[in-house]
Amino acid sequence: MSGPVAAVRRIGNLVTEGVWRLGFAARFFMLVLLYSGQSLRRVHLTIREIYFSGVLSLLIIVVSGLFVGLVLGLQGYETLQRFGSGDAVGVLVALSLTRELGPVMAALLFASRAGSAVTAEVGLMKTTEQLKAMDMMAVNPIARVVAPRFWGGVIAMPLLAAIFTSMGIFGGWLIGVVVIGVDPGAFWSQMQSAVDFRYDIMNGMIKSFVFGIAVSLIAVFEGFDCHPTAEGISRAITRTVVSSALAILAIDFVLTSFMFRGTS
Amino acid sequence: MAACDRFATLAQSPGDLILTRSHESPLVELKGVRFAYGEREILKGVDLVVPRGKVVAIMGGSGCGKTTLLRLIGGQLRASAGSVVVDGEDLGQVSRERMYALRRRMGMLFQFGALFTDMSVFENVAFPLREHTDLPPELIELLVTMKLNAVGLRGAAHLSPSELSGGMARRVALARAIALDPMLIMYDEPFAGLDPISLGIIGQLIRRLNDALGASTVMVTHDVHESLAIVDHVYFVSEGGIVAQGSPDEIRASTDPFVHQFVHAEADGPVPFHMAAPPIREALLGGRAA
Numbered sequence: 001m002s003g004p005v006a007a008v009r010r011i012g013n014l015v016t017e018g019v020w021r022l023g024f025a026a027r028f029f030m031l032v033l034l035y036s037g038q039s040l041r042r043v044h045l046t047i048r049e050i051y052f053s054g055v056l057s058l059l060i061i062v063v064s065g066l067f068v069g070l071v072l073g074l075q076g077y078e079t080l081q082r083f084g085s086g087d088a089v090g091v092l093v094a095l096s097l098t099r100e101l102g103p104v105m106a107a108l109l110f111a112s113r114a115g116s117a118v119t120a121e122v123g124l125m126k127t128t129e130q131l132k133a134m135d136m137m138a139v140n141p142i143a144r145v146v147a148p149r150f151w152g153g154v155i156a157m158p159l160l161a162a163i164f165t166s167m168g169i170f171g172g173w174l175i176g177v178v179v180i181g182v183d184p185g186a187f188w189s190q191m192q193s194a195v196d197f198r199y200d201i202m203n204g205m206i207k208s209f210v211f212g213i214a215v216s217l218i219a220v221f222e223g224f225d226c227h228p229t230a231e232g233i234s235r236a237i238t239r240t241v242v243s244s245a246l247a248i249l250a251i252d253f254v255l256t257s258f259m260f261r262g263t264s
Numbered sequence: 265m266a267a268c269d270r271f272a273t274l275a276q277s278p279g280d281l282i283l284t285r286s287h288e289s290p291l292v293e294l295k296g297v298r299f300a301y302g303e304r305e306i307l308k309g310v311d312l313v314v315p316r317g318k319v320v321a322i323m324g325g326s327g328c329g330k331t332t333l334l335r336l337i338g339g340q341l342r343a344s345a346g347s348v349v350v351d352g353e354d355l356g357q358v359s360r361e362r363m364y365a366l367r368r369r370m371g372m373l374f375q376f377g378a379l380f381t382d383m384s385v386f387e388n389v390a391f392p393l394r395e396h397t398d399l400p401p402e403l404i405e406l407l408v409t410m411k412l413n414a415v416g417l418r419g420a421a422h423l424s425p426s427e428l429s430g431g432m433a434r435r436v437a438l439a440r441a442i443a444l445d446p447m448l449i450m451y452d453e454p455f456a457g458l459d460p461i462s463l464g465i466i467g468q469l470i471r472r473l474n475d476a477l478g479a480s481t482v483m484v485t486h487d488v489h490e491s492l493a494i495v496d497h498v499y500f501v502s503e504g505g506i507v508a509q510g511s512p513d514e515i516r517a518s519t520d521p522f523v524h525q526f527v528h529a530e531a532d533g534p535v536p537f538h539m540a541a542p543p544i545r546e547a548l549l550g551g552r553a554a
Contacts (some may be wrong), residue, residue: 124381133378133437136338137392138364144395 025221028142032150032220035143040151045144049152053114053216057160060109065164068105069171072096076172077180086180090187091194093172098195098204099260102165104252107211109164110157111244115219118149119240122223123233131224146224150216157212158205165204203259210251215244289352291316291448291480292337296346299332306332308504309346314448319474319481321491323526324501325535330484333501334450337482338372339363351447368396371441371479372450377433379425385412385436386421392443411439414476415469431462435469442473448480449473455487463487467494488527492516500526502535 039045076092122145125131131141169191176182195201219240226236292314299307306329314320314337322330335341336348339355348355353366379388389408393399399407412418415435425433434454441449451470455463471494474481485491492498492512500508500515500523508515508523515523525533541547 128376128381129374129378130380132340133372133374133380136340136367136370136372137395137440138367139392139395140364 021225024225025217028221028224029217031142032147032217035140036147036151038140038143039147042148045148046151046155049148050156051152053110053118053149053152054156054160057110057113057156058163060113061106061160061164062167064105064109065102065167066171068101068164069093069097069168069173070175071171072101072168073172073175073180077176077182087182087186088190089176089180089182090169090172090191093176094169094191094195095200097165097168097172098200100204100252100256102168103161103204103208103211104248106161106164106208107157107215107248108245110153110160110212111215111219111248112241114153114156115215115240115244116237118153118216118219119223119226119237120233122146122149122220123226123228123236126224126226127228127230127233142224146220150220153216153219154209154212157215158208161204161208161211203255206259207252207255210255211248214247214251218244218247290314291351292482293349294333294336294343294346295349297333297336297343297348298345299329299336299341299343306504307336307343310501310504310506312499312506314480314482315497316480317474317478318496319471319483319494321483321485321495321498322501323484323486323488323491323498325486325526328501329504330486330501331452334372334452334482334484337448338370338450339367368392368444369447370450371444371446371448373434373437373441373452373454375453375456376430377425377437379428379433379437379440381425383425384421385417385423385425385428388425388436389439389443392440396444407443408439411443412436414442414473415439416465429462431458431465434458434462434466438466438469438473442477442479445477446479448482449477451481451483451485453485454483455485455490463490467491470494486526488529492527 072093073089076096077086077089080086080088080092122131125141125145131145134141134144173184173187177184177187222236222240222243226232290313292312294310294312297307297310297312298305310329310333312322312333322333324330332341336343336355337350339348339350339358342356350366351369353362355363355366358366379385380391383391386408389411390404393404393407397404408421409418412421415438417432417435417439420428420432420436425436428436449470454466454470458466467490470481470483473479483491483495492515495512497511498509498515499506502522508518508520510518515527518524518527522534524530525535
């Protein structure tokens with residue numbers, strides 16, 4: 001009898017703890033927005049975080065974008081050629097990247113590289129009482145530490161997604177035009193006529209902006225909320241990567257269903 | 265140089281100056297303070313006073329609520345009952361803005377310094393000045409140099425916190441804590457883990473800086489001998505309340521069993537060596553006859 005009761009109790013605990021954390025995260029998000037004015041006024045703090053989150057993520061974004069483009073070009077040409085549409089490989093690469101792969105892959109990489117680093121940094125500051133010390137010096141840690149990191153991530157994310165997409169298209173061109181020999185005129189002109197700036201590119205950018213908010217919020221929240229021990233930081237980093245990945249995929253599905261529902 | 269310090273104080277927000285109260289009242293006064301972490305009650309009606317200009321130590325065993333008391337005085341925690349009054353302000357009633365205005369006039373030294381690891385020693389000490397004043401960079405540099413000189417680490421200004429020993433890190437944190445010439449300096453276990461030389465240096469700095477700045481000091485510690493050499497008054501905390509208090513001489517001469525055990529580091533006494541448990545015979549023999 002105690003087995004099922006204990007199981008129900010555990011489930012109940014998990015649910016209430018989950019709801020509590022969700023509420024705490026929502027309140028935390030409100031505080032970050034509330035104190036964002038202070039950090040945005042001191043723009044050098046945010047620029048520093050754009051550098052750490054964005055510029056230092058460039059290598060992985062550029063290399064991954066290039067390889068994703070190369071693979072898309074290869075696979076796309078292979079399939080399109082069967083239907084006599086090998087020239088359309090540029091369209092396939094561009095649409096895949098601008099609408100989906102660019103924002104999603106860049107966000108996943110951003111969560112792994114920059115999100116985990118932000119969680120570790122904020123978590124370590126909490127563990128070594130740096131956040132408490134700041135608070136005791138009458139400096140709000142959310143305004144001074146959290147908000148700049150949050151906005152740094154939000155601003156860097158769409159830029160990284162754009163760079164990822166551009167590198168992917170370059171990779172597709174390398175494979176399609178340089179290696180396979182697709183006509184460059186057909187490659188670029190078909191892409192130009194098929195890709196719509198507002199419908200494809202802007203929607204992709206909106207997606208990456210939303211992913212930036214989600215990943216940055218998860219990263220700073222997990223760092224701020226972590227248990228102040230080495231194990232606590234480790235768990236917080238894991239939660240950042242896992243929660244970010246799940247959030248990105250779930251948000252992507254929701255946004256895609258609104259943005260690209262049954263239209264060309 | 266002293267003029268620079270005064271200027272730094274005046275450069276704080278005008279609202280801070282309004283906080284200055286009568287110098288006759290104690291700087292810190294706790295009355296009937298109770299506090300619990302969840303169901304576990306840590307403090308059960310503590311009365312404590314920190315007179316202006318004095319160095320007061322709060323002593324007691326590990327986990328007795330010393331640091332909790334310090335956090336209550338710093339406004340990091342709120343008492344569940346009773347009042348914590350700092351410079352005439354009841355911390356249970358003040359807004360966050362008012363609390364921050366008060367904290368600009370407090371300095372706190374954390375147990376391990378809590379230096380900002382992404383900043384140099386110089387930047388750490390300059391941090392409160394940059395955050396709370398509009399002083400020109402040249403004056404900030406001057407003030408930081410003076411503060412670092414006061415703790416004997418002017419030569420370490422360019423180092424990063426990771427290059428400092430434990431004692432040096434605490435001295436830098438002390439320089440940071442006094443950057444804005446606070447009215448109240450709080451120390452959380454300032455002597456923990458230090459070698460004898462660093463321990464002596466920190467002890468002397470605590471006394472000297474308190475007197476030089478005209479500040480008041482609250483120090484949480486269990487280092488009896490070093491503390492009794494520098495403090496004006498000692499409170500002993502045990503089982504959620506103040507069990508003894510007095511001047512260092514009174515404490516040394518005390519016949520109170522708890523104070524005697526604590527001061528003379530006796531293994532057994534009012535604080536028992538053995539934690540409450542079933543009799544050893546029962547534990548070893550499982551209830552069988554010997």
